Structures are given as C-alpha cells and as structure tokens.
Amino acid sequence: MRTTPLGSTGLTVPIQGLGCMRLAGSRAPDGDRDAIAVIHRALDLGVRLLDTADLYGGGRNETLVGRALRQRRDEAVLCTKFGVVTTPNGGLGARGDAAYVRAACEASLTRLATDVIDLYYLHDRDPTVPIEETVGAMAELVTAGKVRHLGLSNVTGADVRAAHAVHPIAALQAQWSLVSREVEEILPVCRELGVGVVPYCPQGAGGLNLAASARPRPPHIAGVSPTLAEVVRDVARQHGVRPGQVALAWVQQQAEVWQVAVVPIPGTSRIDHLEENVAAAALTLDPAALSRLTTASRPH
Incomplete structure (x- = not known):
C-alpha cells in the first residue's frame, strides 16, 4: 500500500489504517479469536496503523490489540488515546492533568503489552486544564521514550x-466523511503546521453503504440525503465497486484537495469488509465523480 508522511514529525504510514473500536466488547466464545484474525489479516494486507483507546471496552480493546501484536509488534504503528473518563454518575467526562496523563500512559502500556506507543492521542480535551499542560505532560512521555x-x-x-x-503534533483525529465535514474548518491550520489528519468513521458510520445499497432506499439514515445516496450509488456502479468504497476513496483523495496527509481508519469486525476497505486505497475517482460527491454532500 502506498505510504505518506503523517504530519512533519517523521512518522510515515500506509494511506489507510484500521480502527479497532468495533473489535471491543465481544463476549462470544470465538469473539477474541475472530478479532485477532481481523488484525492479523490487516497486517498481511499492508495496513500498519492500528488505532485503539483506553475508553474502548473499558481497556479491553487495548488488551486485545496487545494480544494480537504479541508476535508482530514490529509490523504495526500502534496508536491509542486517553483523556475520556467515566464520571461518578456513569457518564463520560474528560481529564487532562499532568498526573493523569502519566498514569493513563502507564496503564495503556501495560494493557498493550509494549514498551512504547507509536502515536499517543489526547482523546478529548479537559476544559478545566490548559491544553499546554496536557501536551506538556505528553511531551515528557516522548522524552522518556514511552511515546514516539x-x-x-x-x-x-x-x-x-x-x-x-x-x-510538534503529528496527527489530528476527527470524524470526516461525506456526511460529516466539520473538520474542514480546521484543515488550513493542519496544512500550515504540517499536521496529518486521521479520519474516523470515513464511511459515515456505515450509513453511506446502507443508504446507497438498499433497494428500495430506506428513509433517512445517518444523515444521508436521498441525493447523496443516489450519487454515491451511481459513482459506485460506474466504477464497479461498493458504495462504502466510494465513500472511503473520496476521503482519501481529499489529501490532494486540502494538501494535507490523510490516513482514514475505517473500522470493521469482518475480514471481507476489511479487504473491501483496503481495495479502496487503490481506487481513484475522476474529477467529475469527486465534484458530484462533494456537491451532493454539502449541507442543505
């Protein structure tokens, strides 16, 4: 798979990664084995960037990813996130004080069964703590060799x-797809500073595939307008691919539009869907198709 520098900090990765969130929480007898098989197949296909978080499955996802990489750690660019915590009332909050940054990193290293995290994200910022303090503590982890x-x-x-x-920040992770384009407001800053972009839910959380594939088209799904669904379906038909692959290719080709590194991390728990996603990395949409998709995806 073609590679790209992710930001300007020296990290180079293939142009598509794997979001591991969907691999968390399975209680089926073969759930972990199947999830590990997905990760191993991703590595076999050239997918290197694996994304998890201490939030997913209450840490269980990190443990699972660590198990999958037990014999293959050097093949992966291992990414995890911290900063989202459970509140006393069972909700979610954020924490970014320096002491917590250090403790969260140590806990993730243990669960991931590794000595170093390749890319460590602040999952959500703590509004009560200056971001300079949080990132300063993260920078200390780099100095200590625990984070790259x-x-x-x-x-x-x-x-x-x-x-x-x-x-220096290597990457901004944000939701970005044909149905979620708010991050585009920040992209000029990313381009100026040399920060790469890692889109999650690049296929509209599955809504694009479902809305554009169904016959007849179901009512409003995941923010997908009838017009967008029709265009995605038509472009997919012209290229002989699935709608989800078109949606993924559109995100990947935004790297040229915005002049920033773009490495989407579609998530899946199925090997056949993983293989479809990887195939989309080689799909090039012509300018006319890109223009139709971009126009149809604009909010109305």
Whole structure:
C-alpha cells in the first residue's frame, strides 16, 4: 500500500489504517479469536496503523490489540488515546492533568503489552486544564521514550495551534466523511503546521453503504440525503465497486484537495469488509465523480 508522511514529525504510514473500536466488547466464545484474525489479516494486507483507546471496552480493546501484536509488534504503528473518563454518575467526562496523563500512559502500556506507543492521542480535551499542560505532560512521555509521536482528537483549530507550540503534533483525529465535514474548518491550520489528519468513521458510520445499497432506499439514515445516496450509488456502479468504497476513496483523495496527509481508519469486525476497505486505497475517482460527491454532500 502506498505510504505518506503523517504530519512533519517523521512518522510515515500506509494511506489507510484500521480502527479497532468495533473489535471491543465481544463476549462470544470465538469473539477474541475472530478479532485477532481481523488484525492479523490487516497486517498481511499492508495496513500498519492500528488505532485503539483506553475508553474502548473499558481497556479491553487495548488488551486485545496487545494480544494480537504479541508476535508482530514490529509490523504495526500502534496508536491509542486517553483523556475520556467515566464520571461518578456513569457518564463520560474528560481529564487532562499532568498526573493523569502519566498514569493513563502507564496503564495503556501495560494493557498493550509494549514498551512504547507509536502515536499517543489526547482523546478529548479537559476544559478545566490548559491544553499546554496536557501536551506538556505528553511531551515528557516522548522524552522518556514511552511515546514516539503525539496526536489530538476532537479539538479546535486554536487547540491545535496551542498544542503544536508546546510539542510538534503529528496527527489530528476527527470524524470526516461525506456526511460529516466539520473538520474542514480546521484543515488550513493542519496544512500550515504540517499536521496529518486521521479520519474516523470515513464511511459515515456505515450509513453511506446502507443508504446507497438498499433497494428500495430506506428513509433517512445517518444523515444521508436521498441525493447523496443516489450519487454515491451511481459513482459506485460506474466504477464497479461498493458504495462504502466510494465513500472511503473520496476521503482519501481529499489529501490532494486540502494538501494535507490523510490516513482514514475505517473500522470493521469482518475480514471481507476489511479487504473491501483496503481495495479502496487503490481506487481513484475522476474529477467529475469527486465534484458530484462533494456537491451532493454539502449541507442543505
């Protein structure tokens, strides 16, 4: 698979990764074995960037990924996230104080069964803590050799600037697809600072595949308008591929539009879907198809 520098911090990865969130939480007898098989198949296909978080499955996802990499750690660019915590009332909050950054990293290293995390993300910023303090503590982890590169998730352009002033940021992880384009407001900052973009849910959380494939088309799904579904379906038919592959290719080709590194991390728990996603890395949409998709995806 073709590779790209992810940001300007020296990290080079294939142009598509694997989001491992969907591999968490299975209680089926063969759930873990099947999940590990997906990760191993991804590595076999040239997918190197594996994305998890301490939030997923209450840490169980990190443990699973660590097990999958027990004999193949050197093949993976291992990414995880911290900062989202469970509140006393059972909800979710954020924590970014320096002490927590250090403790969270140690816990993730243990679960992942590794000595170093290749890309460590702040999952969501703590509004009570200056982002400079959080990223400063993350930078100390780099100095200590526990982390190689730093990333941010679900932040603003101002947050990216403030964080980058403390320590170079390799990647911004954000939702980006034909049905979710808010991150485009931040992309000029990423381009200016040399920060790569790692889109999660690049296929619209599966909604694009479902809405564009169904016969007849079901009512409103995951924000997919009838017009967008029709265009995605038509472009897929012209290229002889599935709608989800078109959606993924559109995101990947935004690297040329915005002049930033783009490495989407589609998630799946099925090997056949994984193989379809990887095939989309080689799919090139012509300018007319890109224009139709972009126009149809604009909010109305």
